[in-house]
Amino acid sequence: MTKIRTFRWICLFVIFMALILISETGAAGNIYVSPGGSIQAAVDKASSGDTILVKPGEYKESVQINEDNLTIISDSKNPDNTVIIGENKENNAFNVIAHDVTISGFSIVNSKCGIYLNGAQNCFISDNDISENYIGICLSKSDNNTLSNNIVYSNIDCGIKSFASAGNAIYNNCFNNTNNARENEFNVWNRTAGNYWSDYAGQDKDGDGIGDMAYIINHRTNSTDYRPLMNFTPELTALPEAIFTSDVTVGYAPLTVEFIDFSENASSLMWDLGNLKTSDSSDFLHTFFNEGNYRVTLNATNENGSDSTYVTINVLKAPGPSDPILPAAKISANVTSGYVPLTVHFVDFSENEDSLSWSFGDGKKSCCPDPRHTFCCPGNYTVSLTAKNKNGSSSTCVVVTVLKPAIQPSAVLPVAKFSASTTRGSVPLTVEFVDISENVTSRLWDFGDGNQSAEKSPEHTYTSPGNYTVGLTVGNENGNDSKEIMNLIQVEATDSTGNA
Known part of the structure; x- marks a missing residue:
């Protein structure tokens, strides 16, 4: 019996020392x-x-x-x-x-x-x-x-x-x-x-x-x-890049947070959740039961190296009846990946906020509750929302992945071209526009006076004097093309005798 007790004490001591090492x-x-x-x-x-x-x-x-x-x-x-x-x-x-x-x-x-x-x-x-x-x-x-x-x-x-x-x-x-x-x-x-x-x-x-x-x-x-090179061409070393989002960074205990991995070139992941818990999953939910600040770190590795990033989760003590109410930032996006140019509609679902501030990761900002934003260049953009009230602030973020245009090398692109039957005359001036574009399945004319048309070769009448810029946008399944001619149509006024 004494040997069993001694063995148990040794086991407890080993576990205690291991916990100390982990905490340090x-x-x-x-x-x-x-x-x-x-x-x-x-x-x-x-x-x-x-x-x-x-x-x-x-x-x-x-x-x-x-x-x-x-x-x-x-x-x-x-x-x-x-x-x-x-x-x-x-x-x-x-x-x-x-x-x-x-x-x-x-x-x-x-x-x-x-x-x-x-x-x-x-x-x-x-x-x-x-x-x-x-x-x-x-x-x-x-x-x-x-x-x-x-x-x-x-x-x-x-x-x-x-x-x-x-x-x-x-x-x-x-x-x-x-x-x-x-x-x-x-x-x-x-x-x-x-x-x-x-x-x-x-x-x-x-x-x-x-x-x-x-x-x-x-x-x-x-x-x-044994294999000397005749010429040298550097190989591109694919280093990992750790990227992730959390749906909330501050809230009351018990606080459940969703973590989503967006890392690049990673062969393995390791999360440190700041409370002696770890995970190697890509996406998961984790609940923090005790108040405190938890530094959640993601380490992404491959055969060429490693990279890490972190976010601090602030878990608050559950409020009593008289405690101040903090805001809780929450967002949704209609799409989180797509080809450039990518327009995303963001919706605010925050609670207890007095003001909002969006940062789209490309230098642009907004204070609208439900903004639409267009990303014009490929890349990964961390879009963050900060909600504030008189008691404090809360932030959350989402990663938007913008891809290069999905055009194959052999894809046939449209080419916008058009002509006009006349470009100058007295009001009212009727002009026939002819679409001579190539590789086109759709088109949209802009006559410069607020009127548009989707016909192939429309006829349009200008009823007011002025210079009008005419544009044509054409498209097919591989992309779009536009052509615009400044001040193409010149419409002159007439006097009481009908002369220009």
């Missing part, structure tokens, strides 16, 4: 760095699993990374506008002494080593332009890392240098340096394709873009690129 583990989040800010400060602040997004600009610093499982990427995904300039030629721009670190989307210049992996494992280095350093990329006692899609050029000593490092996958990079590569242990230099080497002397007789003979990196270690 923060949810993965995003940390943004803007020009004038410090990437190093963001790294020092970050915890394992966080993503540091660096806004376009120039950053002169040397970044030391000693925290495992960090993702450091340019927010624009474009190396041309996010530049890391080393503090001097004696320091490395990125010095990585941690595992599972991702560095992607930067131009890296003017340092000792652009990226230095020192005892690092399972890191992912991709989509960087690395130039004018002493060494472009250096690996020291670093194994099982992946280097892909980097352009490494004009570095003084060599493009990539690896010593006491093995099992690294180095493929689909461009090396254009006086000395391109040095290494003293075996690494893998190709997968389905190898790398582009500026000093490769082989030929491509079969025209498949792969050199006919291998490129030797080190005879002694048998490190060889």
